[in-house]
Amino acid sequence: MTSFxxxxxxxxLGLQFAVFQAWAIEAELAIPPAPSIAATAxxxxxxxxxxxxxxxxxxxxxxxxxxxxxxxxxxxxNEIKKGTLHLDDLATISQKAWSTTGSRMFINVNDxxxxxxxxxxxxxxxxxxxxxxxxxxxxGSEETFAEMMNQQAARLGMMSSHFKNSDGxxxxxxxxxxxxxxxxxxxxxxxxxxxxxxxxQKEFTYNKITQQNRNQLLSRDESVDGVxxxxxxxxxxxxxxxxxxxxxxxxxxxxxxxxxKARANENxxxxxxxxxxxxxxxxxxxxxxxxxxxxxxGAEQNLPLGLPxxxxxxxxxxxxxxxxxxxxxxxxxxxxxxxxxxxxxxxxTLKDQPLISKELVALKSVGQGNIFRRLYDGALxxxxxxxxxx
Numbered sequence: 001m002t003s004f005x006x007x008x009x010x011x012x013l014g015l016q017f018a019v020f021q022a023w024a025i026e027a028e029l030a031i032p033p034a035p036s037i038a039a040t041a042x043x044x045x046x047x048x049x050x051x052x053x054x055x056x057x058x059x060x061x062x063x064x065x066x067x068x069x070x071x072x073x074x075x076x077x078n079e080i081k082k083g084t085l086h087l088d089d090l091a092t093i094s095q096k097a098w099s100t101t102g103s104r105m106f107i108n109v110n111d112x113x114x115x116x117x118x119x120x121x122x123x124x125x126x127x128x129x130x131x132x133x134x135x136x137x138x139x140g141s142e143e144t145f146a147e148m149m150n151q152q153a154a155r156l157g158m159m160s161s162h163f164k165n166s167d168g169x170x171x172x173x174x175x176x177x178x179x180x181x182x183x184x185x186x187x188x189x190x191x192x193x194x195x196x197x198x199x200x201q202k203e204f205t206y207n208k209i210t211q212q213n214r215n216q217l218l219s220r221d222e223s224v225d226g227v228x229x230x231x232x233x234x235x236x237x238x239x240x241x242x243x244x245x246x247x248x249x250x251x252x253x254x255x256x257x258x259x260x261k262a263r264a265n266e267n268x269x270x271x272x273x274x275x276x277x278x279x280x281x282x283x284x285x286x287x288x289x290x291x292x293x294x295x296x297x298g299a300e301q302n303l304p305l306g307l308p309x310x311x312x313x314x315x316x317x318x319x320x321x322x323x324x325x326x327x328x329x330x331x332x333x334x335x336x337x338x339x340x341x342x343x344x345x346x347x348x349t350l351k352d353q354p355l356i357s358k359e360l361v362a363l364k365s366v367g368q369g370n371i372f373r374r375l376y377d378g379a380l381x382x383x384x385x386x387x388x389x390x
Contacts, residue, residue, distance in 0.1 A: 031277050031316055035269045040236065040256025043178040044270045046280055047186050047242070047249035048312035049356075053274045058182075061160055061175040062255050065230030066103070066126050067238050068168030068176075070184055071149050073122055076115070076134055077192045078152065087116040091137035097129050102169060105130040106207050117206060119195070124204040125211040126229065128167040135166035142166055153180070156187055170234050178253045185227055185240055185251050199226030199242075216264040217241050221271070227251075229263070239263040243271050248280035277317060283325060283348065284311040287363060291329055293343065295366060296381060297374045298335030304363040305329060305344055311358055315350055322351045327360065332381065339365045 034044065034054030041057035052058075079085040090112040098109045105127030107113055113133065121130035135145035142165055149163040158180035164171045189196050202213050217224040223243040230238040236256035243250055252270040257263040284290060289304035313323065329344040337343070344360030368374060 034273055037254065037266045037270065038257060038262060039254040039266055041178040042254045042266070042270065043182050043252075044274050045182045045186070045251045046274070046278070046312075046314045047189060047251050048280055048282070048310070049314045050186070051314040053250070053278055053314070054270060055178070058178040059160060061177055063170060063174065063232060063235040064168055064176045064181070064255070065232040065235035065238055066128075066168045067181060067228055067230040067240055067255075068163060068166065068174070069122050069126065069131055069230075070181065070188060070228050070240065071152065071163060072131050072134065072145075072166045073119055073195075074184060074188050074192075075145070075148050075152055076119060076138060077188070077195055079138055080115075081192075085115060085138060087114065087119075089115045089137075091115060091118060091133050093129075093133050094136055096142075097132040097136060100128040100132050100167060100169075102128045102167070104128060105211075106209050107133060108207075120198055120201070120204045121206060123198045123228070124201050124213050125206070126214060128169060131167040153184075156183055158183055168230060168232070168235075170232050178255055181240055181253050182251050185242065185253075189226075189242065189249070189251075196226065199228070200224075214260070215239065215241070216260065217243075217267060220264065221268065224271070229260075231260075237263040239267050241267045241271065243275075245275050246279070247282070248275065248278075250274045278314055279317050279320070280312055280314050281320060281323075282310050282312050283323070284346065286310045289363060290346070290360065291327055291344070293329050293333050295337065296332060296334045297369055297377045298337070298366045299369045299373070300366050303333060303337060303343075303366055305360045306363045307346065307358055308340065308361055311346065311348075311356070313348060313350075313356055315355070319350060323355070324349050324352070329360065335366055335368045337362045337366050339363065 041060050043058040044054040045052050093107045093111045095109055103126045105121030105125050107129050118130045118134050121127040135142040139145035145166055146163050153161045161176035161180045164174040202218055203210055214229040223245045224241055226242045227240040238255045241252045250271055252267045254263055254266045257266055284307055286307050286309035289306050291305045292302045293305050295303040325348045327346050333343055339362055341362045342359045347357045348355045
């Protein structure tokens with residue numbers, strides 16, 4: 001056999017082996033498809049990584065019913081965060097709020113009710129009256145409050161949502177999607193952990209009337225700690241659920257199921273699927289030094305580099321040991337450097353296949369050194385450059 005033929009044969013066998021190896025890795029990591037879900041739309045998302053584990057019709061614009069109230073309380077939480085509103089503030093109940101139809105907290109006209117109680121009335125009792133009362137207190141009118149809801153939706157990137165009221169009662173041009181609701185729910189959990197605990201509360205008493213949280217999963221699955229149910233004839237039975245198991249949080253949303261039992265069952269199926277076949281890990285903590293880079297001509301010689309936020313990955317179960325992370329740092333980093341400057345990267349692979357990449361940033365600002373430091377480092381840099389060129 002000629003050398004050329006041998007080379008061709010070896011090349012062919014090498015390519016075949018590479019294809020087989022890639023196929024073997026893919027087969028080993030194979031995840032079965034999500035269970036069949038009887039809903040108009042659904043989505044299953046890993047909260048920490050944003051990875052979508054299952055979805056169908058997730059971008060369809062649908063009536064959200066009381067899932068609207070997730071955005072209502074998100075807007076209110078933001079006002080509390082800004083200091084323009086406080087939990088002990090009192091809202092005066094209007095005739096409009098009192099007369100709102102559907103599920104109610106049973107507040108009365110001219111009652112002065114604490115914002116905290118109204119929030120619990122919305123979250124736990126799904127009170128339409130409480131939703132309107134909050135909207136009027138925060139914005140003066142429900143119409144203006146709806147504009148605030150839309151502003152927050154735009155800020156969060158919920159590009160397929162539009163809100164017209166605070167309670168989710170049927171009205172024209174009021175819609176959202178399963179994907180947008182997953183985005184909103186992640187933001188709420190991340191930004192307001194101190195208030196998110198209310199979503200796991202199973203009952204609330206106001207005006208001597210005790211009402212149960214309509215989220216059946218709170219009593220069925222101890223890992224579930226939220227979030228919100230919804231129903232209208234147009235929307236069907238809807239549920240946004242979130243569960244935390246072994247430091248992995250999943251958000252599951254079903255819209256347009258046939259009954260209260262169905263929305264709980266379908267959500268449970270999605271959550272069980274996600275936790276059974278996937279796992280989530282925090283590889284690096286945000287704002288912690290991962291590398292001390294040499295800083296040239298600076299007031300300090302060493303520059304801490306890290307990630308601006310925690311780095312999580314979602315992977316198939318039992319493949320943690322197949323993860324590999326490589327940190328790269330830019331060469332010849334020269335002062336001045338501002339905190340947040342991008343100066344490297346972290347690349348994570350799973351079985352040598354790219355998984356996620358994040359930029360490495362300066363964790364603090366460092367100005368230029370004095371004239372002697374700049375001259376000395378300049379000479380060293382010139383020496384290294386000339387030495388490299390030999």
